[in-house]
Amino acid sequence: MKTTDRAATIKDVARAVGLSVATVSRAITNPKLLNAETLMRVRAAIDNLGYRPNVTAQNLKLSKTGLVMVVVPSLSPFFLEFFRGAEQAARETGYSVLVGHTDRDPAREARFLSQVNSRRADGIVLVTSADQKALLAEGRCLPPLVLALDVTTGGQFASVRVDHVAAAAQATTYLLGLGHRRIAHIAGARASAMTVHRLEGYRMALSEYGLSVDPALLQQGAFTVESGEHAMEQLLALDSPPTAVFAANDEMAIGAIRAIRRAGLSVPQDVSLIGFDDQRVARIYDPPLTTMRIPTYEIGYRSMLELAGLLGGKPQEADIVLPCQLVVRQSAAAVAAAAPA
Amino acid sequence: MKTTDRAATIKDVARAVGLSVATVSRAITNPKLLNAETLMRVRAAIDNLGYRPNVTAQNLKLSKTGLVMVVVPSLSPFFLEFFRGAEQAARETGYSVLVGHTDRDPAREARFLSQVNSRRADGIVLVTSADQKALLAEGRCLPPLVLALDVTTGGQFASVRVDHVAAAAQATTYLLGLGHRRIAHIAGARASAMTVHRLEGYRMALSEYGLSVDPALLQQGAFTVESGEHAMEQLLALDSPPTAVFAANDEMAIGAIRAIRRAGLSVPQDVSLIGFDDQRVARIYDPPLTTMRIPTYEIGYRSMLELAGLLGGKPQEADIVLPCQLVVRQSAAAVAAAAPA
DNA sequence: TTGTACGCGTTATCAT
DNA sequence: ATGATAACGCGTACAA
Numbered sequence: 001m002k003t004t005d006r007a008a009t010i011k012d013v014a015r016a017v018g019l020s021v022a023t024v025s026r027a028i029t030n031p032k033l034l035n036a037e038t039l040m041r042v043r044a045a046i047d048n049l050g051y052r053p054n055v056t057a058q059n060l061k062l063s064k065t066g067l068v069m070v071v072v073p074s075l076s077p078f079f080l081e082f083f084r085g086a087e088q089a090a091r092e093t094g095y096s097v098l099v100g101h102t103d104r105d106p107a108r109e110a111r112f113l114s115q116v117n118s119r120r121a122d123g124i125v126l127v128t129s130a131d132q133k134a135l136l137a138e139g140r141c142l143p144p145l146v147l148a149l150d151v152t153t154g155g156q157f158a159s160v161r162v163d164h165v166a167a168a169a170q171a172t173t174y175l176l177g178l179g180h181r182r183i184a185h186i187a188g189a190r191a192s193a194m195t196v197h198r199l200e201g202y203r204m205a206l207s208e209y210g211l212s213v214d215p216a217l218l219q220q221g222a223f224t225v226e227s228g229e230h231a232m233e234q235l236l237a238l239d240s241p242p243t244a245v246f247a248a249n250d251e252m253a254i255g256a257i258r259a260i261r262r263a264g265l266s267v268p269q270d271v272s273l274i275g276f277d278d279q280r281v282a283r284i285y286d287p288p289l290t291t292m293r294i295p296t297y298e299i300g301y302r303s304m305l306e307l308a309g310l311l312g313g314k315p316q317e318a319d320i321v322l323p324c325q326l327v328v329r330q331s332a333a334a335v336a337a338a339a340p341a
Numbered sequence: 342m343k344t345t346d347r348a349a350t351i352k353d354v355a356r357a358v359g360l361s362v363a364t365v366s367r368a369i370t371n372p373k374l375l376n377a378e379t380l381m382r383v384r385a386a387i388d389n390l391g392y393r394p395n396v397t398a399q400n401l402k403l404s405k406t407g408l409v410m411v412v413v414p415s416l417s418p419f420f421l422e423f424f425r426g427a428e429q430a431a432r433e434t435g436y437s438v439l440v441g442h443t444d445r446d447p448a449r450e451a452r453f454l455s456q457v458n459s460r461r462a463d464g465i466v467l468v469t470s471a472d473q474k475a476l477l478a479e480g481r482c483l484p485p486l487v488l489a490l491d492v493t494t495g496g497q498f499a500s501v502r503v504d505h506v507a508a509a510a511q512a513t514t515y516l517l518g519l520g521h522r523r524i525a526h527i528a529g530a531r532a533s534a535m536t537v538h539r540l541e542g543y544r545m546a547l548s549e550y551g552l553s554v555d556p557a558l559l560q561q562g563a564f565t566v567e568s569g570e571h572a573m574e575q576l577l578a579l580d581s582p583p584t585a586v587f588a589a590n591d592e593m594a595i596g597a598i599r600a601i602r603r604a605g606l607s608v609p610q611d612v613s614l615i616g617f618d619d620q621r622v623a624r625i626y627d628p629p630l631t632t633m634r635i636p637t638y639e640i641g642y643r644s645m646l647e648l649a650g651l652l653g654g655k656p657q658e659a660d661i662v663l664p665c666q667l668v669v670r671q672s673a674a675a676v677a678a679a680a681p682a
Numbered sequence: 683t684t685g686t687a688c689g690c691g692t693t694a695t696c697a698t
Numbered sequence: 699a700t701g702a703t704a705a706c707g708c709g710t711a712c713a714a
Contacts, residue, residue: 007458009691020701025693035699050482052459056406057691059707067439075425077418077621084416087440096461096494098408099428099440117348120394120437141391225625254625280418284566284595286602286627329590350707361685366709376683398707401690 005079006048028053055164068307070300071100071112071128073192076223078249078278078296079127082149083302093308095122104191106134116143123311125303128193137189144310148303149296150194151319158310160303160320162294164194166326168201168246169208171274171292174326175244176195176209179335180272184217184242186231186252192223198248198276217242221252228255243271243335250275250282250291253331257285268333278327288329295322349390357386363556386615388584408462409648412441412453412469414533417564418620419590419637420468423490426641427466434649436463445532447475457484466644469534485651489644490637491535492660499651501644501661503635505535508665509542509587510549512633514613515667516585517550520615520676525558525583527572527593531538539617562593569596577604584676585613591620591632594672609674616660619668622630629670636663641668 014021019038026033027042034042045051061064070086072079083099090097098121102108109128113135116124123144128135135142147159175183185202188195203213216238219231228247234243236259247253253275257267267273267287275282278293300318309316355362360379367374368383375383386392390673400406411427413420424440431438439462443449450469457465464485471478476483488500516524526543529536544554557579560572569588576582577600588594594616598608608614608628616623619634643661650657 007460011691022694022702023700026700029693033699038699054401054691055456055459055461056397056400056404057706058693060395060401060690060708061694062708063397065397075421075428077421080416080418080421085444087416096435096439096441096456100437101428114393115396115437117695119348119397120396241691243540258625258627281622281625284599284622286599351709352707362708363686363710364684367684370709374683379683395707398690398710401692401706402708404690404708 002227007054008051008182009054010051011317012049013042013045013051015243016049017041026231059266064311065119065122066095067098068095068304068311069100069112069116069121069124069126070304071102071109071126073102073104073127073189075101077281078223078251078277081279081296082127085297085302086304087300089301089304089308093305095308097304101184104189113143113145117141123307125300125307144307146303146310148305149299150192150197152193153277156304158318159317160299160306160318160322162299162322162324164197165201165204167292167294168198168276169205170201170326171276172202172205172246172323173208174290174328175246175272175274175332176205178244178272178332180242180244181209181211181335182214182217182240182242182244183211184219184235184245186219186221186228186256188248188252189222190220195248199301202246221248223249225251225255225258225335228252229259230255232256232259233263236260236265241271244332245271246274246276248276250277250279250289253289253291254281254285255289257331267331269336272332272335274332282327282329287331290329290332291327293325293327297326298322348395349392350395352388352394353390354392355381356619357390358382365589382457385435392478393540404460405652406460406463408439409436409645409652410439410441410453410457410462410465411466411645412443412450412465412467414443414445414468414530416442416539418622419564419592419618422620423468423638423641426638426643427645430642430645434646436645436649438645445530446559454484454486458482458542464648466641466648485648487647487651490640491533491538493534499647499657499659501640501647501659501663503640503663503665505538506542506545507616508633508635509539509589510546511542511665511667512617513543513546513587514549515631515643515669516587516615516673517546518615519581519585519613521585522552523555523558523581523583523585525560525576525586526554527560527562527586527588527597529589530563531561536589543587560591564590564592566592566596566599569593570600571596573597573600574604577601577606583612585615585673587615587617591616591623591630594630595622595626598628598672604629608672610677613673613676615673622670623670628672631669631670631673634666634668636645636665639663 010021010024014026100112127149147157185213187199219291221227221231253273275291278291282289282291351362351365354365441453468490488498492500562568562572594614616630616632619632623630623632
């Protein structure tokens, strides 16, 4: 084992065994083409020199990187789950993943796209926060791309998502079914398409019951515990507070619970709450959250699989819509018969 | 804007403006060397053709990738925080990060090391779960490497960590200070060095008070809510259960709380609990967890900065130890004066 | 200020 | 079964 400062290259191996680089290359990529004896000698030399093929050189030659970007709006537990799915699929298909987050900044989003155009990666799984029309307009030529979790325009790109509108409507309807009529909504981050869609579902469900949205019951949040807490404080300060709240994600629901408790009230006796996403914390919180389960992991997994398919040459332009599921736990209950005087 | 199927290369640009590739290259890397007028023409052509330098080719030429691996045992909220720090520092220093997780499997750990040796990335920030002696022994030549969060051998590698033993001792001492004497410990995942160190701290603190570890009060966990729950069930089934529990992380502490509640007892009235890490959930849980804060984000951040320094040529071999901090909230209280008969 | 030409480490084609 | 050699796309001496 010769100890030099620079790493051994294929040439070093070739020289060591007195063969050509072509032979050494074949010993790695296509061993059966070699004479058994020479193969052994080559392998010995490789081992001896500690030779490792230079991935960059391979990439240049083969014009691919074996890398994919996975870009999410923020590094939160919610997207962590998504990422786990994507990473799993990436490993299964032989890719490594480069992770990026945009903080919901379209400029940073564009930067990631541009990186892929520079061949930093072979393709990209994108959970975009903004409108995709912008993408479509701006990008002169877009890299292999699959949109995940939520899409605003249909059919233009491969995508894996859920129907946020329908899911939000179902969540709201559940509350309506429990007899609630003054139902508030704590909306998500302003820049997010999910926010719009979940609000839309809320609106739809109400209107099915002949109700319209009371602006006082509509609070802007930001998908954080703190924002949920603050929003709930506003709601509790109302002359006639809601009997139930639909929070656009679990973290805000938890924030709301905290505010409710601080006001000396309890969940679900005084106020019913329904969350969204079914994050891990929803199950372990006290009370366990009734929430709308989004198959986050699966979305990540399928997205990456789609991308791998795309990169594998299949010209698929699928729009996969995965089902959500209401998870009934203990944060929402039937509306109280009457307020005790 | 000529629309071809393959991406434009530097040659295409050169041909388009009737200049040499060298000039085009300079237009990008060192614009001031160019005649102002030619520079404009080159830029126009670049824009027009949508030319983007091929990162792979650049990498090969410059023999670096601009990539770093960040490898953690698992993709959990705890390591997410670590990762955020690392990612932030990576962006500040111009690197992109390739994320890997090992599921505490040494084989997978080795695989990541080997990837870096193949020049998939320039260096690696590693939160190893296993003993580093193995690393040191096996790796013929290790890539630029910094060890994070916990290290078993001192001084061999650059590292950024906390003193888990001291921190665990401090946590246990806090419980002792509250008057508790029957203090249980729910340990972490078996394969983790952190587990050993935190247990050691527990042991040390007890012995300072002239106590020794009661094997019945020592439960094996796995850093998960479920494992904490299960461990606590065992403890509650004891003839004389503990009055306080030191859980090796917050998730297990929460699991323990759940088990305690299910048994009809309450925290901290019947059993005091202290967690470890100060994960986000610790603050929002009910009751808010008393816990030992580990500067996870900072560790990630500093680790990546170390690595960037290493890659920048500075031959530093630092061992940075960051401080922990006890965060007193509401899950631990003074021991009850006497058990009501 | 711009051009020529070599090399980075591979893979793959075409000979032998 | 093995060897010579031309790309892959770029940066950078060195020359002009």
